[in-house]
Amino acid sequence: xxxxxxxxxxxxxxxxxxxxxxxxxxxxxxxLGVLNLAHASFYMLGAYxxxxxxxVLGFWPALLLAPLLVGLAGAAFERYVxxxxxxxxxxxxxxxxxxxxxxxxxLGELVQLAWGRGPVDYRVPEALAGPLFTLWGTPFxxxxxxxxxxxxxxxxxxxxxxxxxxxxxxxxAALTHPDAVQxxxxxxxxxxxxxxxxxxxLAGLAGVVGGNAFVTEPGMAATVGSVVFVVVxxxxxxxxxxxxxxxxxxxxxxxFAVGMDMLSRFAPLLPYLLLVLVLLVRPQGxxxxxxx
Amino acid sequence: xxxxxxxxxxxxxxxxxxxxxxSSLGLNLLTQMGIAAIVCLSYNILLGQGGMLSFGHAxxxxxxxxxxxxxxxxxxxxxxxxxxxxxxxxxxxxxxLGWLTAQKSATTFAMVTLGLGELVxxxxxxxxxxxxxEAGVSGNRVAGASPFGITFGPQLQVYYLVAAYTLVCTGLMxxxxxxxxxxxxxxxxxxxxxxxxxxxxxxRIRFMAVVIAGFFAGIGGGLAALNxxxxxxxxxxxxxxxAYLLFTYLGGSGHFFGPVVxxxxxxxxxxxxxxxxxxxxxxxxxxxIAMVVWVPGGVVSLAGRLRWRDVPRYAxxxxxxxxxxxxVEMVYQLQLRAxxxxxxxxxxxxxxxxSGWSWAGAVAVLVVGGVLxxxx
Numbered sequence: 180x181x182x183x184x185x186x187x188x189x190x191x192x193x194x195x196x197x198x199x200x201x202x203x204x205x206x207x208x209x210x211l212g213v214l215n216l217a218h219a220s221f222y223m224l225g226a227y228x229x230x231x232x233x234x235v236l237g238f239w240p241a242l243l244l245a246p247l248l249v250g251l252a253g254a255a256f257e258r259y260v261x262x263x264x265x266x267x268x269x270x271x272x273x274x275x276x277x278x279x280x281x282x283x284x285x286l287g288e289l290v291q292l293a294w295g296r297g298p299v300d301y302r303v304p305e306a307l308a309g310p311l312f313t314l315w316g317t318p319f320x321x322x323x324x325x326x327x328x329x330x331x332x333x334x335x336x337x338x339x340x341x342x343x344x345x346x347x348x349x350x351x352a353a354l355t356h357p358d359a360v361q362x363x364x365x366x367x368x369x370x371x372x373x374x375x376x377x378x379x380x381l382a383g384l385a386g387v388v389g390g391n392a393f394v395t396e397p398g399m400a401a402t403v404g405s406v407v408f409v410v411v412x413x414x415x416x417x418x419x420x421x422x423x424x425x426x427x428x429x430x431x432x433x434x435f436a437v438g439m440d441m442l443s444r445f446a447p448l449l450p451y452l453l454l455v456l457v458l459l460v461r462p463q464g465x466x467x468x469x470x471x
Numbered sequence: 472x473x474x475x476x477x478x479x480x481x482x483x484x485x486x487x488x489x490x491x492x493x494s495s496l497g498l499n500l501l502t503q504m505g506i507a508a509i510v511c512l513s514y515n516i517l518l519g520q521g522g523m524l525s526f527g528h529a530x531x532x533x534x535x536x537x538x539x540x541x542x543x544x545x546x547x548x549x550x551x552x553x554x555x556x557x558x559x560x561x562x563x564x565x566x567x568l569g570w571l572t573a574q575k576s577a578t579t580f581a582m583v584t585l586g587l588g589e590l591v592x593x594x595x596x597x598x599x600x601x602x603x604x605e606a607g608v609s610g611n612r613v614a615g616a617s618p619f620g621i622t623f624g625p626q627l628q629v630y631y632l633v634a635a636y637t638l639v640c641t642g643l644m645x646x647x648x649x650x651x652x653x654x655x656x657x658x659x660x661x662x663x664x665x666x667x668x669x670x671x672x673x674x675r676i677r678f679m680a681v682v683i684a685g686f687f688a689g690i691g692g693g694l695a696a697l698n699x700x701x702x703x704x705x706x707x708x709x710x711x712x713x714a715y716l717l718f719t720y721l722g723g724s725g726h727f728f729g730p731v732v733x734x735x736x737x738x739x740x741x742x743x744x745x746x747x748x749x750x751x752x753x754x755x756x757x758x759x760i761a762m763v764v765w766v767p768g769g770v771v772s773l774a775g776r777l778r779w780r781d782v783p784r785y786a787x788x789x790x791x792x793x794x795x796x797x798x799v800e801m802v803y804q805l806q807l808r809a810x811x812x813x814x815x816x817x818x819x820x821x822x823x824x825x826s827g828w829s830w831a832g833a834v835a836v837l838v839v840g841g842v843l844x845x846x847x
Contacts, residue, residue, distance in 0.1 A: 208578070212578075214578045214581060214582065216581075260764060263764050264763060264764055272577065272578065273522060273577070274763055276524055276578065277524070277716075277720060277759075277763050278760055278763045278764065280713070280716065281717075281756050281757075281759040281760035281763060284713070284717070284752060284753075284759070285756035285757055285760065288752050288753035288756060289753065292753065292799065292802050292806060293806075296807065405585050405588075405589045405709070408582040408585050408586060409582075409586045411582065412579060412582050412586070416578070416579060444597060445597070447593045448590060448593050448594065448597070450586075451586050451587065451589055451590035451593070452590070454586045454587075454590075455571060455587075455590070458574065458583065459571070462574055462575070
């Protein structure tokens with residue numbers, strides 16, 4: 180019972196960080212059709228920028244500013260690089276994927292250039308450093324609860340944005356009928372830029388919140404990078420609900436496996452085995468609608 | 472006609488190169504280039520011919536390398552045939568995994584290959600009996616009979632083995648582009664819906680392409696195993712797959728010989744450039760982005776695009792890049808080699824990362840180059 184409850188809580192909070200990452204990825208993919216291979220690098224950038232800002236301003240301003248800065252970087256990349264590639268109109272977004280792959284390489288190197296090759300000392304804020312409550316003698320960190328709140332808030336905000344506001348409607352329409360939306364007087368290229376920047380900002384937020392809970396080091400993008408792609412495929416490409424479901428599933432599965440002696444060796448394999456299983460049984464993903 | 476000439480030139484270069492670059496470094500580089508050329512050409516069956524962006528190609532070359540080193544240690548085959556075992560292993564694994572990946576096209580294909588690549592790489596660490604853990608698996612290529620006195624001890628003999636395989640594999644892969652299957656693969660890349668409509672199964676065509684690419688990648692891996700006489704689990708990692716993608720594209724995925732140029736660049740960057748600067752991957756990444764944006768055809772397409780009147784503009788951009796690189800090198804000096812002091816040499820100049828003058832100079836070069844480059 181003790182093991183079960185604690186693993187479940189830890190699994191859910193890890194899963195929600197995965198969700199914060201995959202939400203931005205799946206949004207960019209479903210709205211622009213571009214698979215952003217640099218997404219996890221924006222997550223890493225968010226953690227590093229937050230670390231530097233925390234040293235100067237403290238954690239709370241960093242929580243706000245770091246995602247904003249990462250979002251600006253993402254928007255600039257869309258505006259000055261991705262848009263040019265998009266204009267080539269090369270088949271099926273391959274060139275866009277390639278250029279984000281190049282960006283991932285460059286960001287990985289730039290982070291090492293700016294912050295060095297080892298981990299940095301990015302800590303959780305004092306106010307949230309203690310335990311929230313104690314279950315069977317094991318403390319549950321307050322910061323984990325904070326992570327859960329941020330992730331749930333993000334999910335609610337996105338859901339409201341896309342189902343209840345005019346902006347959300349325009350963005351969705353710009354995907355399927357860019358010409359019509361353009362003709363109605365909306366600036367479609369700017370919408371694309373904002374969506375890409377917004378997705379990058381979400382990844383940055385995940386980095387701010389996740390970087391101190393885990394470790395902020397140059398390998399962190401690679402650690403979560405491929406798991407996030409697994410989440411998006413397992414959940415169903417472009418489905419926000421799918422991203423949430425698959426994130427929680429993988430988070431919980433992995434945390435339970437790590438806790439069990441027999442399975443702990445295989446814990447790193449689990450997301451990929453799940454990927455294979457889902458592809459065999461339900462290729463469009465657990466919550467996906469289109470078969471690609 | 473042009474491809475025939477290119478083929479003849481390629482053969483000649485392969486045969487004559489070790490007499491031009493006869494130093495031991497030169498021979499080593501040439502051997503690695505031949506191996507990389509096979510793997511990059513096999514990668515281009517997917518990327519260039521099939522429009523599939525794979526992030527798991529190291530699975531096939533890497534498992535081929537492991538199969539080959541185990542075959543070498545089992546000593547049941549002549550050493551010269553060991554790479555074929557690698558090829559068969561690559562094709563065998565592709566039969567298994569390709570069936571999963573080929574279900575999907577474009578974006579999902581990329582993500583699934585990424586996931587499977589991680590799976591195989593993680594698996595290798597879990598099975599140290601097969602993959603040798605940290606130390607990897609070693610072998611000795613100077614074993615068994617030595618017909619005509621060929622022991623594969625000297626690097627030159629290994630080079631000629633690699634060159635022979637490179638020639639045969641390149642020929643076979645070129646022939647593949649001419650087969651009906653190769654043509655259908657182009658059609659699947661350009662318009663899968665229409666292919667399905669005409670009555671072909673796009674998934675099956677993609678699947679067969681993955682298996683063929685897996686076979687040649689495995690041969691490349693097998694040759695690498697013979698060349699280095701040791702195989703570690705890094706050959707399966709996602710970085711290796713990423714490098715195949717990067718350099719195949721840099722060379723030019725639209726032209727048959729583009730990946731060969733990419734392979735040459737890959738070995739030069741991995742061996743020479745990485746020895747010169749710690750920031751080599753940053754430069755490679757930036758050049759890659761610039762190529763995707765401005766020169767999608769890769770290095771091989773540059774020859775046709777070069778015009779004399781553009782030369783001053785290229786020179787200006789090169790100048791700007793040098794200014795940027797000087798700044799990068801100074802930051803690296805401060806960040807990673809702080810214990811060695813702040814002085815460094817850059818393109819023959821003595822720079823001091825702690826001095827404002829060095830920084831001002833680098834910024835000036837960057838700005839002047841940039842301004843000149845942007846002028847029409």
